Amino acid sequence: MNNYLVPSYPNRGINFVTGKGIYLVDDKGRKFLDLGSNYGVNIFGYNHPRILGSLKKQLETLINLHGSFNNNTRTLAAEKLTQICGGKLSQVFFSNSGAEAIEAALKFARLATAKSHFIAMNHGYHGKTLGALSATGGDKYRHFFEPLLWQFSHVPFGDIKAVEKNIRQDTSAIIIEPIQGEGGIKLATKIYFRALQKLCQAKNILLIVDEIQTGLGRTGTFLAGQQFGLTPDILCLGKGLAGGIPIGATLVTETIAQAIPLHIHTTTFGGNPLATAGILATLAEINQNLLQHIRSTGKYFLSALKKIKHPKIIEARGIGLMLGLELTENATWLLKALQEKYIIAIPAGSNIVRFLPPYLISKKEVNKAIKIINRIFSISKH
Ligand SMILES: Cc1ncc(COP(=O)(O)O)c(C=O)c1O
Structure with missing residues (x-):
């Protein structure tokens, strides 16, 4: 599709029209859990009332x-x-x-x-x-x-x-x-x-x-x-x-x-x-309560990522809500697989999936993401 734009970005093939909280919504009304916050811009998600x-x-x-x-x-x-x-x-x-x-x-x-x-x-x-x-x-x-x-x-x-x-x-x-x-x-x-x-x-x-x-x-x-x-x-x-x-x-x-x-x-x-x-x-x-929430949710997210074991995973690492999952190979397939399950993550280099979720993320949404990541790896060939 010609979108009349210089092709300097990869095209992820979704057309987002709005967002609410930590979800992005596409032109078909589908909600995607956003774990990338537009490369760290939407730290308070979408349409934050204040x-x-x-x-x-x-x-x-x-x-x-x-x-x-x-x-x-x-x-x-x-x-x-x-x-x-x-x-x-x-x-x-x-x-x-x-x-x-x-x-x-x-x-x-x-x-x-x-x-x-x-x-x-x-x-x-x-x-x-x-x-x-x-x-x-x-x-x-x-x-x-x-x-x-x-x-x-x-x-x-x-x-x-x-x-x-x-x-x-x-x-x-x-x-x-x-x-x-x-x-x-x-x-x-x-x-x-x-x-x-x-x-x-x-x-x-x-x-x-x-x-x-x-x-x-x-x-x-x-x-x-x-x-x-x-x-x-x-x-x-x-x-x-x-x-x-x-x-x-x-x-x-x-x-x-x-x-x-x-x-x-x-x-x-x-x-x-x-x-x-x-x-x-x-x-x-941004106040002390929020920073504490970022530290504890980040710790929870990281320890859950670290528990995922698969030959294709080298390491999960990061601090707070700035996390990465390093693979032995190019990570585009994982980004695509997540997107098919309505989760948006972003790359960092070729073989790392980066998670920079909006700060509003809760443990419930972390659990949802981890469940899906686990499922993707459980059916991924070695
Ligand atoms: C650490 C760091 N410095 C600079 C930049 C450049 O910022 P911008 O893309 O707004 O020019 C980025 C963007 O990703 C970044 O992560």
């Missing part, structure tokens, strides 16, 4: 306003965001996507340090615009476009010696995800992150933490980096930050903010009142 209410109100008040004018909604969203992220972060640059949040982070690091060598991680994923793609690891998305920008050294995730070895006089910053999402739900140790933080301090290198996927409670704390003792100089957020309205946010320290000259980095839609009303509505929903 978030929807705030967005509707803002739609009828003021949708867009250039960053050169003041707007209380935008200011309040920035203030709340810096308060909740804490640490050294005191100023926000708003944009419209995760990749844009990374572009700003890289440019701000360069402006603040006057250096242009960066250390990034193998299998790290930071988006596909040219700057973000330069930080993204691996050949898969890069090979058509090389040479990419500036100078990036990619090192194995979790290997502090490799970071040490690649530090140069002109190293501006290290960019890292606390848990690699697209790279396959890959984890590193607390010891590694502490050493990384110390190294940045000792060598006067900025630490850019990409929490576009892991942030906003996904792992059971507001930022995943809080579990690893990370205090970034630059923090990137996106995805579900604005209640489903496109958003990117780059938070920086006071010192970095002062190094950014007037006019040098702006974007027409950045921090528009609609998106920033979405931020306020989203932040209002």
Whole structure:
């Protein structure tokens, strides 16, 4: 079917028209349990009454306003965001996507340090615009476009010696995800992150933490980096930050903010009142009870995944509601089999099925999903 779109996405063959809670509904009225939340965007599912209410109100008040004018909604969203992220972060640059949040982070690091060598991680994923793609690891998305920008050294995730070895006089910053999402739900140790933080301090290198996927409670704390003792100089957020309205946010320290000259980095839609009303509505929903729910439901989901035994399963892993099931082979067949049973999951790399359910998921729905996954594996040939 020609849908008049550039064919850069795989077509999953379903036409969704609406959603309610953690279910998506297709044009035939069929309900699908959504365990992917649109790659981590719909953290409160679909048509959440309070978030929807705030967005509707803002739609009828003021949708867009250039960053050169003041707007209380935008200011309040920035203030709340810096308060909740804490640490050294005191100023926000708003944009419209995760990749844009990374572009700003890289440019701000360069402006603040006057250096242009960066250390990034193998299998790290930071988006596909040219700057973000330069930080993204691996050949898969890069090979058509090389040479990419500036100078990036990619090192194995979790290997502090490799970071040490690649530090140069002109190293501006290290960019890292606390848990690699697209790279396959890959984890590193607390010891590694502490050493990384110390190294940045000792060598006067900025630490850019990409929490576009892991942030906003996904792992059971507001930022995943809080579990690893990370205090970034630059923090990137996106995805579900604005209640489903496109958003990117780059938070920086006071010192970095002062190094950014007037006019040098702006974007027409950045921090528009609609998106920033979405931020306020989203932040209002995130509290200690919710984070506790994410931790306990995530633990329950992970332990149930770990109990599924099959020769095709290598491992189930993750933190909070950011989970992955690694297979010995390409995982597309499992995604398809789940979809046939009205469950939407998403890939992470070729052989991992990723679960990023909306935070509203309950143990009952986890049980339903686990029952179906078990059934799929029980009839799958070895
Ligand atoms: C960790 C991380 N960084 C950056 C991005 C890029 O965000 P976007 O697709 O909104 O440009 C993503 C998207 O998946 C991501 O997971």
